[in-house]
Amino acid sequence: MRRGRVPNLLLTALPDGPAHGYELMDRLEAASGGTWRPSPGSVYPLLQSFVDSGLVEGREAQGRKVFALTEAGREHALQQRVGTAEPGPYSPDVHHSPLRTEMERLKAAARQVSASEASPEQLEEAIAVVRGARQTLYRILMDQ
Structure with a gap:
């Protein structure tokens, strides 16, 4: 996965509902058919930068920090989903082959x-x- 795509992919995983970092990593792994999973070392700093820029808000819930999109973040994430020219792990058009299914x-x-x-x-x-x-x-x- 190219580094430049990770921030946008992370944002496009948040419209599915608020989540903590590991839950977002699970969503992206599932969306990629198990072929890619971002690391905590890339996800948590990105989430903090999204909070700092006003795209995401973080709050404590059941002892964990949960992140949700702000209105500005929701608009940005929607643009990323619609504007993605090449399929990526969170694209609904990703080819989910029988081999990937068996690997999982x-x-x-x-x-x-x-x-x-x-x-x-x-x-x-x-x-x-x-x-x-x-x-x-x-x-x-x-x-x-």
């Missing part, structure tokens, strides 16, 4: 194994499966 399912399964009380042997087996899948994908590319 694999990622979810791996997270579940990791979070479970799997034995060391089960974890090693899971690692081998993921490693094998990665190696097989590279072999597919080499056969072209």
Whole structure:
């Protein structure tokens, strides 16, 4: 993801409702089909700069700082959604391929194994499966 696009993408995620930084990162990751997730180190400074410029307001809610668009921010975000010429992770036209869907399912399964009380042997087996899948994908590319 090009650095210059991150601020506008972050703003275009806020019309979906107020959110804290990690929630915004989740929205952008989901909108990109799991191919991109901004880091906290880029999101939180941007949110603060949006607050400073009057595009976003921050408030405490349930022990977290939640951000919402101001009227000026809403107008700016709408212009960014409409004016985006090239598709990006938050564009509704992003191609969501069957391969991406399966990658997300694999990622979810791996997270579940990791979070479970799997034995060391089960974890090693899971690692081998993921490693094998990665190696097989590279072999597919080499056969072209």
